[in-house]
Amino acid sequence: MLRRAAIKPALPTVVLKEFRGYASGYSTEHKEPSRPVVKTEIPGPKSKALFKEMDAIQQCGSVQLFTDFEKSAGNYIADADGNILLDTYTQISSLPLGYNHPKLLTAFQNDSDIRALVNRPALGVFPAVDWPSKLRDVLLSVAPEGLTQVMTMMCGACSNENAYKAAFIRYAINKRGGATTFTEEEMKSALENKPPGAPNLSIMSFKAPLLQGAFHGRTFGSLATTRSKAIHKLDFPSFDWPVAMFPHYRYPLEEFKCENEQEDKKCLAYVCELFEAWQQKSPIAGVVIEPIQSEGGDNHASPEFFQELQKICAANGAALILDEVQTGCGPTGKMWCHEHFNLPCPPDMVTFSKKMLTGGYYAKPLYKPPQAFRIFNTWMGDPSKLTMLDTVLKVIKTDKLLDLVQESGRVLKCGLHDLECEFPNIINSVRGRGTFLSFDVSSAALRDKIIATLKKNGVLGGTCGNAAIRLRPSLIFAPKHAEIYLDILRKTLQELNQGAKC
Ligand SMILES: Cc1ncc(COP(=O)(O)O)c(C=O)c1O
Known part of the structure; x- marks a missing residue:
């Protein structure tokens, strides 16, 4: 018999205790902030210090910020400086259930699963x-x-x-x-x-x-x-x-x-x-x-x-x-x-x-x-x-996440189409399936500016190609997250539009 207590991963109890159901009726439970919280510039001072430490050891020019995995939850990524961003890029599209999903935190509870973890x-x-x-x-x-x-x-x-x-x-x-x-x-x-x-x-x-x-x-x-x-x-x-x-x-x-x-x-x-x-x-x-x-x-x-x-x-x-x-x-x-x-x-x-x-x-x-x-x-x-x-x-399967992806995708795509009508000089060619969506920006420089401003406003976004912004949220991204994203994107585009006029 393995002594489980000795190797059981420590569960962030704060996260687990506070998990709640989706308002939309989907049963996957996540305790998340209701909106992003941005306290510092990003990368902030702590991320910059960590960058310096890492840069002494390896080339790390691709690093954007340092993740605080303890404080990240669901669709929100927390960074070393206490900023909490709505994550639409999810570790380069590789997080199926967002951060600290309770079912994954408890996936290694039985002896045979723990054995599989320690005996590779x-x-x-x-x-x-x-x-x-x-x-x-x-x-x-x-x-x-x-x-x-x-x-x-x-x-x-x-x-x-x-x-x-x-x-x-x-x-x-x-x-x-x-x-x-x-x-x-x-x-x-x-x-x-x-x-x-x-x-x-x-x-x-x-x-x-x-x-x-x-x-x-x-x-x-x-x-x-x-x-x-x-x-x-x-x-x-x-x-x-x-x-x-x-x-x-x-x-x-x-x-x-x-x-x-x-x-x-x-x-x-x-x-x-x-x-x-x-x-x-x-x-x-x-x-x-x-x-x-x-x-x-x-x-x-x-x-x-x-x-x-x-x-x-x-x-x-x-x-x-x-x-x-x-x-x-x-x-x-x-x-x-x-x-x-x-x-x-x-x-x-x-x-x-x-x-x-x-x-x-x-x-x-x-x-x-x-x-x-x-x-x-x-x-x-x-x-x-x-x-x-x-x-x-x-x-x-149990949380019908493919249905959720379709539902959230519809909200997102519809909102993006509205934004391309509102800001035709900035964004165009909205496209995609489910939440695997993207749009083009009129230039690469402006695209990068949008991504930087989105971050300042609380959204972590991804880029691709010459001048595109891609959405790669996790499968638990709900319509309410889509609304927050669209709201912040609109604010961002307004800011940039006004900046261009001044
Ligand atoms: C379509 C596609 N194929 C292959 C890869 C390579 O995967 P990895 O980075 O895990 O080697 C990627 C990575 O982004 C990808 O998007």
């Missing part, structure tokens, strides 16, 4: 006796339809990286006519990074002309398919792989239906051209695409675009890999964003991380490697993350 296994070699049932009961319980295989990974980049490897393995097997054995020459040349053992094969990804394009991570394989900012890629050797064009739509969509359909056609024709052009040089074994290009600027493509793309991949024997690292686990109002696309058959692989708490990918059985150790690393994920994910998925 090498999952590919010595998994715990309950691992197969955890994979089935937790991860497969929300698997995209038709994908019966799942591999766990450490982060979004390595989920993609390994999905690409699975695509290459399948492509090579097909090329060998189904054979799963290797020649002497293949084995020898593989160790020298040369064909035929290390073949010239490629993964197609998408740039967005005039905008920033795909983001699939920063490890070498995933980085080769990332097409957003140069700073992510500079100085690193990379694979010369094909890059297709992601549609660039005009908004509002209803007004530019014909133009946007033409855009789809043009981009799909180019995908076909690339398949042909790369056949000799480096055949395309897989196509990776985000259902919504997120870091690149929340660039959307139509369901019809994805349906056609799937057909083209199938016709060319390439795997269609949907990167749902940012869109997965509910923020669009469905568990997986691609469920909005009515694909005639399942995609070949779907990668995940962020709100799923563990990285990994789902795949069709065809993508299971015939040999061990080909998709592998020491930890292969972390069982304790599945314990938390189990809780998250139960809360999503």
